[in-house]
Amino acid sequence: MNMYLRGIANLPIMPEVASRILSLNEQNSAYSFEQLEKIVKIDPGLTAKILKVANSALYSRPKEIDNLQTAIGLLGFKNIRSMVVLVTASTMVQASGNHRVLKHLWDESVRSAFYSRLLAIRTGNRDIAEEVFIAALLQDIGKLAFAVSETDAYTTMVEHSHESPPLPDQQLAQEEAKEFGMNHRELGAMILESWKFPDQYIEACRSHGSTTVSLRYRKLLSLISLGSGLSQVPQDKQLDDQSTQQLKTYLRYLGLSEDDLEPFRQQTETELSKDRMFIECRQMIA
Template identity: 30%
Template sequence: MAPTPINFKNIPVQAGIISKIISLDIDANNCFQELDDAISSDQGVASLVLRVVNSPFYNRGNKVTTIPFAISLLGYSVVRSLALLAFSRSLFSQTRNELFRLHIWQHSLLTAIASQNICEEFGNAKLNDEAFIAGLMHDIGKVLMYNHNPEMYQDVFKFAFENNCSSVQAEHHYFGFDHCQVGAEAVLEWKLPERFKAYMGVDLSTPPADHHTDIVLTSLRAANFLLKAAGIGGPEIDDYDIKKSALSSFGLRDAVHENLLHEQFIPGLMENETYKLCASI
C-alpha cells in the first residue's frame, strides 16, 4: 500500500516525547527522572501539564511550578496521563471548528475516560492507563488528515452524516485513504510500541476474531461505539437492542451492558474532572 501524503513532522510538539512517555517502565528505578526529562523537553506539553496540575481539582494547596513537584504530588500515573493529554491537545488545538471539536477532540477525550472505566470492569488495574491512552490516541489519524486539508475533511464530516456511512468510507471518497492508514503510519513515524497499531491503525467498528483476548482493545472498541451511538463522533443510535447486540459482539458480559447502557453513563463521563478541565482548553 502506497504511503499517504501526510507530513508527520508538521506538528506543534516533539513527537519523540510521546514514544518516550508511553514506553517508560513504571517499575524502573529511573522512571521518575525519565518522565521529568521527557515532559520538560517540550515547553508546550510541560506548560499544559502544570496548568492542569494547578487547577482546583488537582491542586493540593501549593502552587506547582516544576514537573518533579507535580510527579511527587500526584504520582507517576496521573502525570503521565496528563502529559499525553497535553500532547494530544496540542494536535487538536490547531482548529476551532465546532464539528472537529465535538466529533474528534471531545469524542477522543470521552472515549479515553470510558475506555478506562470499562477496563476497570475487567478488574485489571495495571491496564487502566493504557486503556486511557488508547482512547485518547485512537483517532489521531483523523486529526492529522484534518490538519493536512481542513476544508476537505469538513466535506468528510458532511458526507458521512448525510449518507450515514463510516468515516473510513467518507475519507476514501475524498482523500483516497483513511485515518486508519494514517494512524498506522503515525505509529511507525513516531516510534510508538507496535501494539498501538491495533488502537490507531484499524477500523474499530469491525472487531477481529481474537479481539476478546485483548482487554484494552475490547474496552476501546466498546467505548468508541458508545460515544458514537450517543452522537459524539458518529450518528446517534437510539435503539437499545442494537446497542446491546454491539456490546455483546465486543465480548462484554450482560452485567456490564446494563452499566454502560444506563442513561447516566455518558452524562457521567462528562462530569469527570479530567473531561471538564480539558474539553475546552
C-alpha cells in the same frame, strides 16, 4: 504524492517528548520517575500545562501543585504519562488550524479516552486503564490528518457522518477509502509507526471499532471500542438497538451484558459532568 505522504506532511509533528515518555518502563520506578521529570522539564510550556491539568485533577488540595516532582508523586507515573500525551496531542491539534471539525474531533477523542478509562476500571482492568486512555485518545489521529490535508472534503464527510442517524465508524472508514484511497485507521497506524510509538497504540489506530481484533490486544481494543461507542451516544438520548448490536462483540470479550450498558453510560455522564480534569481537557481546544 499519496494520501499518507500528504497527511504526514500537513500534520504537525507530535513532540518527541511524547514518544520518549511512552517508551519509559515503570518497572524501574525510581529511574522512570526521575527520567519522566527530566524529559518533561525540557519543555517549559509543556510543564506549565501539565501542572494546570494536574491541579484540576487534584482540585481538593488546599495548596496548589507548583512543581513536577510533587505532581508525579501525588498522581503517579501512569497518570502523568497520560497527561503528557494529552497535552502534546492538544498542542498538535491547535497547531493544525482553526476550523470547526478539529474542535469536534478533539472533543470526541477526549470523551472516548475518559469513557474508556472508566470502563477499564469498572471491568477490573485498572492495570491497563492509563494505556487504554492513551490508546483511545490517539485512535483517531488519522481523522486529524485527513482534516488538515483534505479540509473541505473531510469536513463535509464528518458533518454528514453525524447526521441522524449517525454513520457507524466502519461505514465512515469505507467512505474515506472510497474518497481518499485509504481510511483513517490505516492512515493513523502509519503515522504512529513513523513516530515510533509502541505497538499497542499503532494497533489501536488500525483495529479500533473492528469486530476482528488480534488476540494480543483484544482486551485493550475491546475497551476502547466499547468505551468510544458509548461516549458518542448523545447525552440526551438512550442507546438504540442498532448501537447495542454494534457493540455486542466487545460485550462478549469483556464478559458484560447489554443490560450493563445504559447504567454505565448514565453513571459515567454524571461523573464526568463533575470531573474538573475532564472539563479542563475538553477546553484545551477553544
